[in-house]
Amino acid sequence: MSQTYINELSNHIDSTVVLKGWVYNSTNKGKLNFLVIRDGTGICQCVVFKPNVGEELFQKSLTLTQESSIIISGKVKEDKRAPGGFEIDVASMEIIQIALEYPISPKEHGIEFLAERRHLWLRSARQHAILRIRHELIRAMRDFFDGRGFTLIDGPIFTPAACEGTSTLFETEYFDLGKAYLTQSSQLYAEAAAMAHGKVYSFGPTFRAEKSKTRRHLTEFWMIEPEVAFNDLNDNMDLAEDFLEYIVGRVLKNKSAELQTLERDTKFLQNVKRPFPRISYDEAVKILLKKEIAFEWGNDFGGTDETIISQEFDRPVLVHRYPSAIKAFYMKRDPENDKLALAIDVLAPEGYGEIIGGSQREDDLTKLEERIKKHKLPMEAFNWYLDLRKYGTVPHSGFGLGLERTVSWVCGLEHIRETSPFPRMINRITP
């Protein structure tokens, strides 16, 4: 008989099925042995009743330890006492392996203990739910762009120089060509691709060697970066709004059970509907000053500042037109105020901070050259990028969204490390 998955059990009531999986938990009470089996799609209580199965099979079931791998068959019964409403009345059982004593018990554990055993921690219900939501978000992101005529064009992971010259990069030797750096953004390459395809996005890993030690930082994370020829700042904000509304909607629609497992209050997620509030940097500063936060115009917002600003709103907020001095060289200046860059950040609600950063790009060759000089960046490294402004330059815009920060927000997590299957942080590169 072929395998039935636990999430399909409701189609098999009163018939005999075969489950293949692992013992998630077990407890016995005299002549009854309860096994909770998981198979990757869900968990199901399986009941081994001595008078029904006989002495031999019952004793065999008592030897099962947590995470032992088994194949069982039995009749599916509706039972309100079982978690999920269904249980299997076990008729036969094949043990593949009796697992050694499993380190992760159903009781609480410290974060270091769990992180050391991330390869096993993935099996627990909470981690399972998070990675399912991560998967749904990834699918939704790709569906969103694919459905709007975007072409996926990824940038390289090895790059010859810093994209912005600001953040610290991981460095490696690259044959006879000297040093190579792991990418911190595909944006510049996405701009080139947008001049070829109009609407493009890249989606891949990103590396930052900053010694950041906070709940919002990983050294390796995934970023999705759309770039659109002829889009101005407002078009860019429209795109970001559409995008967030769509991906959050998809999780609400398709992953409600997982959100429930995480005990996520979906109130804020339900609110992720256009239009989002759009405020300028100046207005954001006013919010801080009104709350009597010591903040000087011209500085970038810290994590706490972002939290305070986002708490003013019931959905993501777009902050636009930052001081150009604190933004990257490639951002276009506001034609109405040269001190401002046509940048946007999107701050997630509930203190989750910046999940999107983007801008309208500088499309003027001369201004871009000036800016590269002013930032003391190596001009040769940007020759190809400057070509984009020599041969049919057009206004264009794009943004980058951090996948893990988005997952963290949607799932309502305390720390970003749970959003990555194998997170890389300043103090951890294993397992």
Next chain:
RNA sequence: UCCGCAGUAGCUCAAUGGCGGAGCAUUCGGCUGUUAACCGAAGGGUUGUAGGUUCGAAUCCUACCUGCGGAGCCA
């Protein structure tokens, strides 16, 4: 890089400078409805490392190691 906190049984934690403890896990026994079951019993310790103070240190002091939280940094 800086500030703060922590490190004791497999895990989570307690122990006023005076005999090293509990719950869970494990093993054994009991129970026909458990949901982190319950009841009874047993085994389980170089108190992160190295020094120091003291009659006596898990406890106080110094250094180091490891981790955690935060700051800085960070599209």
